[in-house]
Amino acid sequence: MSEASPIHHAALGDRIAGAVLALLALGAWWHSHTFVTGFMQPVGPGVFPRLVSVPLGVLSLYLIARPGINQRWPEKAALVRQLGMLLLLGCYAVVLEPLGFVPATLVATVLLMRLFGARWRQALPYGALLGLSLYLLFEFALGIPLPDTPGWSG
Amino acid sequence: MDILDFLVHGFAVALQPEHLLLALIGCTVGTLVGALPGLGPVNGVALMIPLAFNFGLAPTAALILLVSVYYGCMYGGRISSIVLNIPGDEPAMMTTLDGYPMARAGRGGEALGLSAVASFAGATIATIGLTLFAPLLVKVAIRFGPAEYFALFMLAFATIGGVTSGSFTKSFIAACLGLLLGTVGIDPVSSVARYTFGWYELYDGIDYLVALIGLFAISECLLFLERDQRQDAAPVRLGSAAPGMRRSLDCASSIGRGSLIGFIAGVLPGAGASLGSFLSYSLEKRRWGAEGDFGRGDPRGVAAPEAGNNAAAGGALIPMLSLGIPGSGTTAILLALLLSMNITPGPLLFEQQPDMVWGLVAALFIGNVMLLVLNIPLVGLFAKVLQAPSWFLMPMVVLVAFVGIYSLNNSPFDLYMMLAFGVLGYVLRKLEIPTVPVVLGLLLGGQMEFNLRRALSITGGDWSILWSSGISIGIYAFAATLLCAGLIYALLVKRRLG
Numbered sequence: 001m002s003e004a005s006p007i008h009h010a011a012l013g014d015r016i017a018g019a020v021l022a023l024l025a026l027g028a029w030w031h032s033h034t035f036v037t038g039f040m041q042p043v044g045p046g047v048f049p050r051l052v053s054v055p056l057g058v059l060s061l062y063l064i065a066r067p068g069i070n071q072r073w074p075e076k077a078a079l080v081r082q083l084g085m086l087l088l089l090g091c092y093a094v095v096l097e098p099l100g101f102v103p104a105t106l107v108a109t110v111l112l113m114r115l116f117g118a119r120w121r122q123a124l125p126y127g128a129l130l131g132l133s134l135y136l137l138f139e140f141a142l143g144i145p146l147p148d149t150p151g152w153s154g
Numbered sequence: 155m156d157i158l159d160f161l162v163h164g165f166a167v168a169l170q171p172e173h174l175l176l177a178l179i180g181c182t183v184g185t186l187v188g189a190l191p192g193l194g195p196v197n198g199v200a201l202m203i204p205l206a207f208n209f210g211l212a213p214t215a216a217l218i219l220l221v222s223v224y225y226g227c228m229y230g231g232r233i234s235s236i237v238l239n240i241p242g243d244e245p246a247m248m249t250t251l252d253g254y255p256m257a258r259a260g261r262g263g264e265a266l267g268l269s270a271v272a273s274f275a276g277a278t279i280a281t282i283g284l285t286l287f288a289p290l291l292v293k294v295a296i297r298f299g300p301a302e303y304f305a306l307f308m309l310a311f312a313t314i315g316g317v318t319s320g321s322f323t324k325s326f327i328a329a330c331l332g333l334l335l336g337t338v339g340i341d342p343v344s345s346v347a348r349y350t351f352g353w354y355e356l357y358d359g360i361d362y363l364v365a366l367i368g369l370f371a372i373s374e375c376l377l378f379l380e381r382d383q384r385q386d387a388a389p390v391r392l393g394s395a396a397p398g399m400r401r402s403l404d405c406a407s408s409i410g411r412g413s414l415i416g417f418i419a420g421v422l423p424g425a426g427a428s429l430g431s432f433l434s435y436s437l438e439k440r441r442w443g444a445e446g447d448f449g450r451g452d453p454r455g456v457a458a459p460e461a462g463n464n465a466a467a468g469g470a471l472i473p474m475l476s477l478g479i480p481g482s483g484t485t486a487i488l489l490a491l492l493l494s495m496n497i498t499p500g501p502l503l504f505e506q507q508p509d510m511v512w513g514l515v516a517a518l519f520i521g522n523v524m525l526l527v528l529n530i531p532l533v534g535l536f537a538k539v540l541q542a543p544s545w546f547l548m549p550m551v552v553l554v555a556f557v558g559i560y561s562l563n564n565s566p567f568d569l570y571m572m573l574a575f576g577v578l579g580y581v582l583r584k585l586e587i588p589t590v591p592v593v594l595g596l597l598l599g600g601q602m603e604f605n606l607r608r609a610l611s612i613t614g615g616d617w618s619i620l621w622s623s624g625i626s627i628g629i630y631a632f633a634a635t636l637l638c639a640g641l642i643y644a645l646l647v648k649r650r651l652g
Binding site: 013014017021024025028031032035036037041042043044045048049052053055056059060062063066068069070071073074075078081082085086089090092093094096097105108109112113115116117118122123126127130131134138142143144146 | 205208209321323324326327330331333334337341343344345346348349375376378379380543544545546548549550552553554556557560561566569570573576577580581583584585586587599602603606607610611613614615
């Protein structure tokens with residue numbers, strides 16, 4: 001009975017998703033009544049969202065009642081790496097404009113490569129290489145202005 | 155012949171040096187991306203879109219570049235299937251079954267050569283099909299009114315269940331979710347802000363490209379982080395490709411059958427390349443039965459699915475170009491590109507922009523020849539790329555996605571949005587809820603609602619217009635038939651498995 005436990009978890013995942021989606025459908029239905037226009041139209045702005053939220057809600061309830069299969073959810077170590085990637089990329093997006101493209105990207109590429117399993121002696125040179133070649137590609141070959149580093153106007 | 159004139163004209167467009175160069179770049183990049191495990195045509199084409207925008211390419215040129223990437227990916231997908239036993243993309247899955255055993259037996263070069271010829275044949279047959287059938291479909295579609303278009307969108311969503319071969323419930327949930335996401339932003343008819351919750355960044359709606367790259371590329375990287383990382387591929391001796399090309403003559407009938415089935419699977423909305431290669435392989439296996447050596451390195455088991463998936467890729471362009479309804483994830487992205495450039499595919503496109511349509515068709519023929527030529531001598535080089543470590547490739551994908559998306563609007567908000575869609579895509583994939591219908595919903599929602607409103611404004615709110623013409627009733631009947639066929643097929647599969 002080695003398959004018993006993933007199937008049990010799978011059902012749970014579908015049930016949670018079904019509940020979230022059913023709530024979303026309900027919210028979308030309810031919120032669509034606030035879309036009011038001054039003039040009369042045969043189909044107002046709220047009609048189509050309501051038309052979509054009905055099947056979404058019904059199918060979500062069906063998913064709660066009859067959940068299917070899911071893939072295996074990640075283990076702790078993988079989850080930490082995934083959260084690390086999201087955090088890293090989120091921070092990268094935050095500092096991209098204040099710090100400028102080159103420094104932000106160099107740090108981001110090196111850390112990303114570490115996250116994907118490179119050693120420091122691999123990540124440092126290749127990260128720098130990737131970051132700089134992207135900069136050259138976008139800034140010069142494609143002619144797209146990327147954020148400058150303050151105080152380093154070229 | 156009308157079509158022949160148009161095609162000659164199209165070749166004049168496609169043979170311009172700029173377009174030839176773009177086709178060559180597209181084919182090379184596409185083959186590389188397709189060859190890399192985990193990065194299929196969807197990601198390849200999605201990542202190229204911001205680049206195409208940034209190059210400042212004209213719509214025709216951008217379309218030629220992206221379609222070359224698309225065809226290139228379909229060619230490239232087989233390389234890692236054969237060399238590493240890891241499908242480069244989903245449609246190449248069937249190719250592992252006989253391709254990898256051939257490579258293990260030292261016939262890797264033969265398998266690669268044979269599959270290159272099979273891919274070429276499949277793609278060429280499909281492109282000929284596109285040339286012949288798209289104008290016919292356009293002739294019918296030109297008479298469609300808003301009610302018929304609405305029916306057509308219903309058909310696309312009804313057949314979505316077949317794409318994903320997973321659960322029908324989940325496919326439709328995904329489609330509804332996409333349609334709902336598509337309503338976010340200022341309503342173009344009444345100028346009312348819908349579901350924006352005061353965020354002015356959402357007033358223009360959810361950017362297709364941001365959503366696409368998040369759903370596909372970012373979620374792919376998240377999934378990748380779960381795998382065992384220190385896994386290095388053992389190099390396989392390939393041998394020469396030449397015997398494979400001769401072998402393709404023996405397999406000509408398998409290639410022909412595979413191409414035909416693949417083409418039909420591609421044209422049907424929502425079926426796509428995976429189904430094409432699956433059906434082609436199954437048919438070959440059943441056709442030869444015990445005579446064949448399927449699963450242990452039968453060349454016909456490489457030829458048929460490769461012809462099938464490349465033919466499906468070409469077939470999928472027919473509904474996208476002539477009706478504006480994509481049949482697969484990748485054609486959905488091509489549609490996103492066109493919509494972002496303010497071009498609406500459909501029958502009018504053929505009338506108003508014949509240069510673009512026929513230039514594209516001609517570019518497909520040229521790209522196919524390029525791919526065949528590239529794939530014979532360079533296949534060893536492509537196979538080498540597979541040995542590039544993932545710690546370099548995946549960060550590169552993330553970075554290209556990041557810089558590409560940022561450069562569209564110079565807005566960090568788009569980056570947060572992309573990450574959010576990445577998480578959404580990841581969770582959906584874990585739940586086995588397909589992401590392609592979400593994209594289709596997001597893309598087609600606006601047009602679907604627009605046509606619904608136009609139809610109802612003609613009658614002043616009488617809903618019966620939606621099913622009052624013969625054409626729309628026919629479309630609904632066709633949708634119902636496909637839906638039932640899909641349900642019955644799913645039941646049969648379930649019974650056989652359980």
